[in-house]
Amino acid sequence: MSARASIGSVTDITSLRERRRLATAAEIEAAALELFACGGSEHTTVDDIAAAAGVSPRTFFRYFPTKEDAVLGVKRDFYAAVSERIPPGAIGFDDLAGATAEALESFSATFLHRMVRVRCLGEHDANLRHRALLLDAEQCRQRQRHLGGDMHARLLVETLAVALNTALDDWAIRRHHGEDADLAGVFRATCAQQRALFQLG
């Protein structure tokens, strides 16, 4: 896992240099979240974010390729945590859903708080939502290749992604309204609801 993809999810930090990298990335993310929440991502520049985080634009680009990516690290961390738990080769829906639920259970309160913020920002920020959509699609393609690359793998990965994104939104909305919703629980319920689509006809 690269340092860029592991803010907040790393449990084994081995060096001072690595800790500094993660701290800088976290500062840039926090600054971007604040600025996007105030003015929207479209009206915020990389220079704005770098200035607010106390780094140079050049440093910014060592951490993130675009301004939108500065707040979507949480999405990449999330994917990495799920990927770690998926066995290679052909697996079924329940295995993939199980690996995903396990990843969701492993997240810290801080990580979950970052996810809620990013999801809520996306509600009103089409630019950010589009970038997240492209990241999701890219992630589905990668995972499809990992699972064999055929039509079955594609259906499996994309069908589960529907349940996952629906669950994430449902959970984030509940959290935003003060409910103590459990992400893995909401995801499992959403998978059951998706399964029921086919049982009911």
Next chain:
Amino acid sequence: MSARASIGSVTDITSLRERRRLATAAEIEAAALELFACGGSEHTTVDDIAAAAGVSPRTFFRYFPTKEDAVLGVKRDFYAAVSERIPPGAIGFDDLAGATAEALESFSATFLHRMVRVRCLGEHDANLRHRALLLDAEQCRQRQRHLGGDMHARLLVETLAVALNTALDDWAIRRHHGEDADLAGVFRATCAQQRALFQLG
């Protein structure tokens, strides 16, 4: 259905003016398809497309909001044909899949040929693929609202969209390789394969 959304799928053309509109839109689309196939959508400008179609850029923008939209009319026509067949209110997966299959059966050979061309372009044109992805997401949101707007409607619409897009790609690849694949048949088989994901666990 607006004139913009109905190139090629209209069976009841009522006026000369309307026929002229559709002919112009079709010429712009054909010019855009040619140019995108040669140089990619990123290296093609609206001015290039307008010149190749023999219209002014101003006329271009009366028909399409962006250069990518000039070739994605086939996608909008497709959505319109499906939407016409969906009853309002809460329906099940099989009803929605049935309405979709009926729409697929109604398409002319010319329309299907346009779909194959656009799908094949998207294989090598990330810009076009991204625009198509955003159109899909917007279409899912609209249909979700049409079907009640709740989590069930979202799961239903997005899960079916996975089967539909997988089927469209599978079918377009087969057609591209000379196979006489039937779109509605491929879609029904894909839905059955998606249902089997949940039966197998």
